[in-house]
Amino acid sequence: MKKALLIIDVQTSAVTKTEIADKIEKLQNQYNYIFVSKFENKNSPILKILNWNGYNDESLAFIPQKNAIIFSKNAYSSYLPEMKNFDEVHICGFDTDACIYKTAMDLIENNIRPIILKDYCFSENQQFHDMGIKLLERNIGKHNII
Numbered sequence: 001m002k003k004a005l006l007i008i009d010v011q012t013s014a015v016t017k018t019e020i021a022d023k024i025e026k027l028q029n030q031y032n033y034i035f036v037s038k039f040e041n042k043n044s045p046i047l048k049i050l051n052w053n054g055y056n057d058e059s060l061a062f063i064p065q066k067n068a069i070i071f072s073k074n075a076y077s078s079y080l081p082e083m084k085n086f087d088e089v090h091i092c093g094f095d096t097d098a099c100i101y102k103t104a105m106d107l108i109e110n111n112i113r114p115i116i117l118k119d120y121c122f123s124e125n126q127q128f129h130d131m132g133i134k135l136l137e138r139n140i141g142k143h144n145i146i
Contacts, residue, residue, distance in 0.1 A: 001087045003115075004033035007064070008078045008093030008100055011038060015061040015094070020122050024092055025062035027120060033086065034068040036060065037078035039099070044074035079106035088113045092120030097132030104140050116145040 007024055015021050028034055038058050041047050064070060071080065076099050083089055089107055091100055091114055100121055104114035116136055123129035136145055 002033075002085065003031070003088040003090060004035060004083065004086045005031040006035045006037070006078060006083075006089050006091050006093075006103065007062075007068075008037050008091065008103060009039045009095070010036075010061050010093045012059045012061045014039075020120070021061040024120055027092065027117070028065045028068070031090070032067075034065050035078070035080065035083070035089075036064045036068045036070045037093075037099075038070065038072045040072045040074050042074060046075065076102040077106045078103045079110065083107065083112055084110060086112060088115055090115045090117055092117040094121075095123045095128065095132070096121045097123050097128040097135070101132050101136060104136060108140060114140055114144060116140070118145050 005028065007028075010021055010024055038060065040058050058072070069082070078099060089112055091104060093100060100116065104116060107114040116133070118133060121129065123132060133145065
């Protein structure tokens with residue numbers, strides 16, 4: 001079984017708890033294939049439609065492994081067509097209730113099993129994180145959240 005780690009939007013302006021970035025940095029050692037997304041507000045439909053001007057700093061809050069594929073995005077999902085080469089994609093990062101949720105749904109729709117690494121995910125606040133986990137349990141199955 002071929003699996004990858006996907007680290008979603010762990011950027012300096014989003015991370016309020018530095019210990020989560022430190023945990024994610026160490027987590028990379030367990031994977032041979034790593035994808036790292038960075039949210040950029042440039043030309044984002046989120047900026048246009050919601051007038052949300054978050055992420056003032058696109059720099060990562062951790063040091064990615066040398067072999068990591070780092071890419072920018074301007075929408076919720078971090079899904080890439082290259083992920084079709086994997087049976088499972090393990091997901092961590094920011095926001096459980098938005099980007100992580102949307103990415104997990106996109107993976108399922110592309111016949112890839114998403115595994116949510118719950119202790120390595122976070123949101124703006126605990127309530128949003130908990131709601132995101134509840135929705136993920138319903139839509140991707142409790143057994144896919146570890």
